[in-house]
Amino acid sequence: MIICNAQLHLAPSLIMKSIHKPIKTKPLMKFILVSSSFCAISLCVSVLLLATPKIVEVGSSPQYVSDPTTVDHLVFGIASSGISWPKRKEYSKIWWNWKLNKTMRGCVFVDTLPHEENANNNNDGSRPPLCVSEDTSQFLYTYKPGGLRSAIRVARVVKETVALNHSGVRWYVFGDDDTIFFPQNLVKTLSKYDHRLWYYVGSYSEIYEGSQVFGFGMAFGGGGFAISSSLAQVLAKVFDSCIQRYSHLYGSDARVYSCITELGVGLTHEPGFHQVDLRGDIFGLLAAHPLTPLVSLHHPDHTDPIFPNMTTTKSLQHLFEAVNVDSERILQQTVCYERRFSWTISVSWGYGVQVFQNNMLLPDVLRVEKTFKQWKEGNVLAGIYTFNTRELHPDQCKRPTIFYLDKVSSGKDGIISSYRKYSQNCSYKEPMKKLEVIKVFTNKLYLDNKQLQIPRRHCCDVLPSNAGDSMEIAIRECKYEEMIYMH
Structure with missing residues (x-):
């Protein structure tokens, strides 16, 4: 030079x-x-x-091009406790080190080590290691009615995760011990953003009341959120002095949000993070997932198993059988129309297929069916959601017929996922009475930066089939001027 x-x-x-x-x-x-x-x-x-550094134009704003972001660039800070960890540690085993052949980094922060845990228990890498949080009694924090003393320790997971001093970190990711992350989709989502800038990425609650009380600008901690390394380094330095001003707040995520707000940074909303402030059967939420990669799920202990006749853990493991094959396509909703029978078919890939025995306009299909219960019974506001909904028909036999994921396989000719009909104790008419299995053919989905910035729903075709007990569907990219509509 x-x-x-x-x-x-x-x-x-x-x-x-x-x-x-x-x-x-x-x-x-x-x-x-x-x-x-x-x-x-x-x-x-x-x-x-x-x-x-190279600069390329994406839309109207220039973006820097660097080496691709990978899971090696992430560090996780998971909030737990000595009491809850033994009951929830199997959740982290489902997603930690998921098929990445690399070592994921981070810690589960507990107040005390559980009795059955010891220093060697997590060394096999199947779960994140345990870290004991700093004793907050040494800090002169006060907390007011409504604020939880434990929220101080959990909020400081942000500071203590940065203090682990890992090298080459681009993003710090935070969640609870019952947060299920989808690592490859998380990497894809964060790769849209320049980690050298100050980013606070996450999502608000599904219920209007929760978001209205805590703020639509707050990333809910159970759904998980990510902070760029450049912002996290600064936040860690001012954090202890900042949270003393927020002792009246209920949760840890509200305190983190408040301190980030004081630094002048707002939330970058990514709807792939899911707080899941819902109860019961969340099929409707999952079957109408937004057109964005699934990043996280929360509250598995408060919802029904996502597949029938399985435990909660087995259900999540079954979902990850599809995730292992094509993570980026998981839960992506595709809609096509069967002309012969005037059926509307909605495929939530890797999870379930719904067959409506009538024609439905696409915007109506994309609404979230209220299969779930509200978080607080009897509370009117808690029954108002932050997404478009449609009512669940009171007559079970007039609801769509559901086919749940049975198995998925990948070969040189593409990916085949098979979905089996879930019995709803209804007297079906022909040909629905005969239909037992739906097979879906796809190629592996690779989302590049352009597709992540400007996503477009895929199209599907019902293939000719002679077998009356099965139906075959092929998912493909829509043609340039192709529209998805009922015939």
Whole structure:
């Protein structure tokens, strides 16, 4: 760089001298001097361009291009306790080190080590290691009625995770011990953003009341949230002094949000994070997932198992059988129409297929069916949600017929997922009476940055089939001007 700067300064001086005082040289020498100066300038410009980060235009805003973000660039801080960890540690085993063949980094922070745990219990890498939180009694924090003393320790997981001092961190990710993350989708989602800028990424609650009370600008901790490393480093330095101003707040996530707000940073909303402030059967929520990668699920202890006739843990493991094959497509909703029978078919890939025995307009299919119960019974506001809903038909036999994921396999010809009919004790008419299995054919979904920034729903076709007990569907990219509509 010093040589280049000298050359760049030398070239103009030669030019100025040649203007004021012509150099008496032969034509050949003049050509050599000019050529040498030009080469020196070209070389320096090339070096400078190589040393400068590349900028590409995406839409109207420039974005820096760096090495792809991977799970190696993430560090997790999971909030737990000595009492809850033994009951919830199997959840983290489902997603930690998920098929990545790499070592994920981070800690589960507990107030005290559980009795059955010891220093060697987590060394197999199947679950995140345990870290004992700092004793907050040494800090002169006060807390007021409504605020939880334990929320101080949990909020400080942000500071203590940064203090682990891992190298090469781009993002710090936080959640609860009952937060189920989908690591590859998390990486894909965060890769849209420049980690060198200050980002606070997450989502608010599904219920209006929760978001209205705590703020639509707050990322709910159970759904998980991510903080860019540049912001996290600054936040960690001011955190202890900041949270003393928020002793009246109920939860830890509200305190983190408040301190980030004081730094002047707002929430970057990503609907793939799910707080799941719902109870009962959340099929409707999962079957109408937003057009974005699934990043997290929360509250498995407060909802029914997502697959019938399974335990909660087995249900999540079954979902991850599809995640292992095509993580980026999991829960992506595709809708197509069966012309012969006037059926509307909604595929929530890797989870379930719904067959409506009538034509439905696409916007109506995309609404979340209220299969679940509200978080607080009897509370009117708690029954108002932050997404579009449609009512669950009181007659079970007039609801869509559901086919749940049975198995999924991947081969050289693509991916085949099979869904088996769930008996709803209804007297079906032909041909629904015969239909038992729906097979869905896809290719692996690879979401690039353009598709993540401007997603488009895929199309599907009902394939000709002679077997009356099965139906075959192929999912594909929609053609340029193709529309999804009922015929």
